[in-house]
Amino acid sequence: MSQKVIKYIGRTTDFRGNTLWEIVGNLSDWGIGRMVIRNMFQRYPEPCYMRILKVQAVNEQPDNERKVRVTVEKTWRGVTQPKPVEIYSTSYKADYELVPVDQEHKFLTNTKKVEPVVLPTKMELPPLLREYIKDETGDANPLINVHFKKTHNKLARLAQAGEQPTRQLSMDVGQPAKVSAKLYDGLL
């Protein structure tokens, strides 16, 4: 008898794992203190994991994946958030995975960090606007402030006074990353 072949039909997904309720609902004490991961974030070499602090069950809604309100301590790309984070609206995604207790050291001993990105505070103007401003102010090389809004999950920052930025910003296409250099073969 030949092996039965399962043929999947339908749209494919990048998610892998279970919804948060499927994990948390099966654990004693709702899995408080256990580690869960989002498989989508395992693309980063830095450790991304969450530790469950509090669980509140939510009634099941018909025709919907069951959601659950979970407060976690979140570590994302090697940085632990100072405040606990509540997961509710994304808890239905079938992308969570429980980490067995004896596997947790894989994440805890991973000490990779994102290399710091320091952005310059000044940037040149677009060509036409630059000409106008040159005429108006008489400044030979006018510069504008770089717009940057710090949020909890942004790992870059603006340069302090006298600090050397690690990245240069300009009003053109810029330099492609090393990985994608060959897309520009013979163009740049």
Place this chain on the structure above:
Amino acid sequence: MLRAGCQLFNPSTVAAAKTGSNNFALEFVRWRRKPRWLPVAKSKVFRVPERKKQSEEERTELMRLHNNYKTQLRSVRQYLREEVVRQQETSTADHIVFTPEQEEAEFQRCLEVNAAWNAQIAKEREVRLAKEREEKVAYIQERIEAGKLRAEEQRERADQRIRHEIEQSKTFITRDNLDAAIETALANPVDHNYALDLEGNMLRGRTTQSLTS
């Protein structure tokens, strides 16, 4: 066929029959597609759209370009916004600029004008309130007078009614004259029947004496 666009410049007989056009007139058919409110075509119900794989280099480069563009755009927008604010603060185009002394004097002048207005309105208000007070006093007085008159009339009517009743009570049937009244009634039976003749005369009573015959 919903997508008949390819046949437009090479009109076959089928297309001509469909659109009612001839070979001379070029007919443009815009938006020749399924209307939004129609359901998915039967032939497409089970179609699964293919997911295009993006290569790593392409993804990285697109992300970099996107971030770059957003930073540039937001920086320029921020610059322009700041410039507008700066111009509004320093420009004297749409308002008159005063020294602090002038501003103080202008403020004092405004206060005086306001006080004058207030005084004038207060005067008018007092006159109006006095008038209203007088009118109210007169009205209340009038109401009191009318009330007194009404009470007087009422008492008068009641007195009159009592007097009338007393007058009537002389003919009342009491226990003392009950027998006499019965005797009188039996002696004078009253018949309320009557007949009309052709002239319209009323003929009262049938056998006994009528009330007013």
